Amino acid sequence: MNEMQQNSAPAIQIAGLTKRYGDFTAVDNLSLAVLSGVIYGFLGPNGAGKSTTIGCLTGLLDPTSGSIELLGERFSSDAVALKRRIGVMPEGLALLDQLYADEFLVFQAQMFGLDKKTAQNRTDELLQTLGLADTRKKRIADFSTGMRKKIAFAAAVIHSPEILFLDEPFESIDPTTVAMLKEWLRRFAAEGRTVFMTSHVLETVEKLCNHVAIIKEGKLAWNAALNGVSTLEYGGQQYSSLEEVFLTITGRQDSSLSWM
Numbered sequence: 001m002n003e004m005q006q007n008s009a010p011a012i013q014i015a016g017l018t019k020r021y022g023d024f025t026a027v028d029n030l031s032l033a034v035l036s037g038v039i040y041g042f043l044g045p046n047g048a049g050k051s052t053t054i055g056c057l058t059g060l061l062d063p064t065s066g067s068i069e070l071l072g073e074r075f076s077s078d079a080v081a082l083k084r085r086i087g088v089m090p091e092g093l094a095l096l097d098q099l100y101a102d103e104f105l106v107f108q109a110q111m112f113g114l115d116k117k118t119a120q121n122r123t124d125e126l127l128q129t130l131g132l133a134d135t136r137k138k139r140i141a142d143f144s145t146g147m148r149k150k151i152a153f154a155a156a157v158i159h160s161p162e163i164l165f166l167d168e169p170f171e172s173i174d175p176t177t178v179a180m181l182k183e184w185l186r187r188f189a190a191e192g193r194t195v196f197m198t199s200h201v202l203e204t205v206e207k208l209c210n211h212v213a214i215i216k217e218g219k220l221a222w223n224a225a226l227n228g229v230s231t232l233e234y235g236g237q238q239y240s241s242l243e244e245v246f247l248t249i250t251g252r253q254d255s256s257l258s259w260m
């Protein structure tokens with residue numbers, strides 16, 4: 001990260017973000033800032049509010065209250081120009097199942113304002129690189145789980161976004177492709193772009209992310225830089241791994257079942 005990027009507005013700035021579903025508060029007064037050029041790991045137990053937060057940050061959900069700034073501009077679900085500058089791989093992979101893989105990617109790219117030729121060229125390159133060239137005339141409905149995930153990744157990056165939101169990006173993807181995607185993300189961030197990702201695989205987060213936050217019951221419980229640190233501090237104690245911090249914050253589970 002160069003000095004200019006460090007001094008400029010954060011890529012993502014959230015203040016007091018709250019999302020309620022009826023009486024239930026899924027995201028509770030969350031504030032955080034993510035600098036450009038960072039791969040930010042957004043962690044927390046199942047149901048903590050990670051996907052809901054990503055939904056709010058990408059316009060898939062409207063927050064109940066709070067403010068969001070992306071790339072220095074105020075974001076809302078109708079901020080069309082700003083939405084073109086971000087990419088998202090959401091949890092629920094809302095893909096257009098009846099389309100062929102190549103049709104879907106070209107469609108997606110054109111929606112983001114790319115001309116047809118560029119859309120087709122990028123689609124070809126993505127399908128080739130992701131090992132999906134032979135499946136271009138298969139309907140997405142007939143894809144395997146990992147193939148769907150790869151197409152969703154391709155759709156998130158095809159318009160060369162400045163911020164990439166990834167909800168469990170590597171789940172179900174084969175190790176060879178995961179290694180390649182991690183390299184893509186490192187290069188992406190090295191160019192000053194920003195990745196905001198969730199993952200339950202803490203070893204991956206430790207190796208890939210520069211900064212990490214843990215949320216619990218919709219609230220920020222902890223956040224820290226991971227770059228070049230050998231121990232992590234939480235509540236005045238030093239921990240040698242992210243897993244130890246995570247288990248301390250979220251509470252260890254009783255591991256016994258009465259019948260096992």
Ligand SMILES: Nc1ncnc2c1ncn2[C@@H]1O[C@H](COP(=O)(O)OP(=O)(O)OP(=O)(O)O)[C@@H](O)[C@H]1O
Nearest residue numbers: 021024026044045046047048049050051052053091
């Ligand atoms: N549409 C909805 N209506 C009601 N409650 C919802 C809705 N969507 C999510 N929730 C609730 O909000 C909470 C946060 O859900 P969310 O999907 O954000 O969790 P998460 O951190 O992404 O979990 P996971 O690790 O399992 O993906 C959960 O308790 C969930 O049941």
Ligand SMILES: [Mg+2]
Nearest residue numbers: 050051052091
């Ligand atoms: Mg989720």
